[in-house]
Amino acid sequence: MPALHPDVQALLAMLRAADAQPLESLPPEAARRSYLAGRRALQPPPDEVAQIRDLAAPSPAGPVPLRLYRGEGTAPEERLPCLVYLHGGGWVLGNVESHDWVCRRLANLTRASVISVDYRLAPEHPFPAAVEDAAAALAFVVERAEGLGVDPARLAVGGDSAGGNLAAVLALMGRDGALPRTGMQVLLYPAVDLAMTSEGYERIVAGQPLTAGTMRYFVDHYVPEIRDRTDWRASPARAASLAGTAPALVLTCGHDPLCEEARAYAHRLERDGVPVTALHLSDQTHGILTMSRLVRTSATILSFVAEALLERWSLEGGRGAR
Template sequence: MTAIHPDVQALLDLIREAGSPPLDALPPEQGRRAYLAGRRSLQPPPDPVALVRDLGVPTPAGPVPLRLYRGAGTAPDAVLPCLLYLHGGGWVLGSIESHDWVCRRLANLTGACVASVEYRLAPEHPFPAAVEDAAAALAFVAREAEGLAVDPARLAVGGDSAGGNLAAVLALMGRDGSAPASVLQVLLYPAVDLAMTGESYERVTRDMPLTAATMRYFVDHYTPDARDRTDWRASPLRAASLAGAPPALVLTCGHDPLCDEGRLYAHRLEREGVPVTALHLSDQTHGILTMSRIVRASAGVLAFVASGLRDAWGTAG
């Protein structure tokens, strides 16, 4: 077992002392409440930003909530690059609210726009509902760019965990012309292979915020038909080719069942000619970006991500 950062150990001690049941022991609705409460307790107060605007993306299944953040100090009429952000939570949990702090911080660090998507959740809305909503949101931002004061030529896609999965899918859709193209894909401890065959699933089986059992719970809800798990829109690692995808920034953590598949995805992207920035934190665990009150490294990781976004957008410095 690799070393555990003291902040992560403090987090694990806090979770153990609270005595809360694991998420995979809860019904989805109860799990959603617990997840949101946990995110709020583990994040600092939200950063002030220049603008927060709630919108609805029209889709055949009904409007998809979309929240726009514009970084502090940006002018109301300034045309900004935009990151479409997709929250984590295993396609079952999470919301705009659970990741509000992360999106505010990224908007401020980049001096840009962040558009956070509240896609439909499983098990009520299994695969491919989340993919459809994410694609609709990206298309909406590109289509309405003028009214939103964003630059459609400088769109990025990103997300953590399940959101990283959806961002990777959108990046491939953009390459293929079935979604607007993005200039960067930000994949933060992403799930990219729902077959769950990586060795890290055997290694991370207890004590961590995300374990192999929790991932099985999520995957079973998101893809109840096991045949869907080999569809590249569910498992982008299984796409026939990754060549031509936009440059990628990939974060992995050692104490995470998703570690091996995330690292393999980064290696495969690189092998197939995609520029990759890979950051591996061997002593950290899954979910640290929404645990910034305890895990101090998360602030530095978000600053690193923001630097990568500014470089891709040509706004660095």
């Protein structure tokens, strides 16, 4: 087993001392309350940003709530690069509030726009509801770009965990013409194969914020029909080809049941001719970006993500909001 970072050791000791119930032992509503309370306790006070707007994207299933952030120091009339962000939480937990700190920090670091998507959650809304909402949000951002102060030529999709899964799916849909094409996909410890057969599911069975049991709980709620788990919209690693998708940043953590499948996805993107930046943190665990009060590496990772976005946006034209 890889070594653990001292901050992660302290985090795990705190979780053991709290004797918190595993998320998979709770019904979804109770798990949501526990998750949101944990995010509030483990994140620093939120950054000030230039603007926050709550919006809604139309969709056949009803409006999809969005939250738009504009980074500090940006002018109201600027057309900013934009990251459409899908939050983590296993498609069952999380919302724009749980990832508010992450989105504020990224907006400020890039001096750009971040639009967070409050997609429908399982089990009330199983697959493909989250995919449909994420797609509706991206289409809305491009269609209404001028009114949102967004430059559609400098657009990225990204997310952590379940959100990374959705971002990878949107990148595939953009390649295939079902959605506007984006210039980058940011996949932060993503779930990409819901067959759940990678080595991590044998390796990480206890003692971490996310274990194999937690992932099975999430997947059972999100994709209850076993046959749907091989659909590439649920498991982007099952797509016939990844060629032609947007350049990718893939983050993996060594103490994460999703580690091996996400690293394999990065390697496959590379083999299929997609430019890839793969960042592997062997001493870190899943979910650290929303645990930044205790895990100092989180801020460093977000700075790295921001610099990667700025580089990509500069290649696409303009000054990358700087």
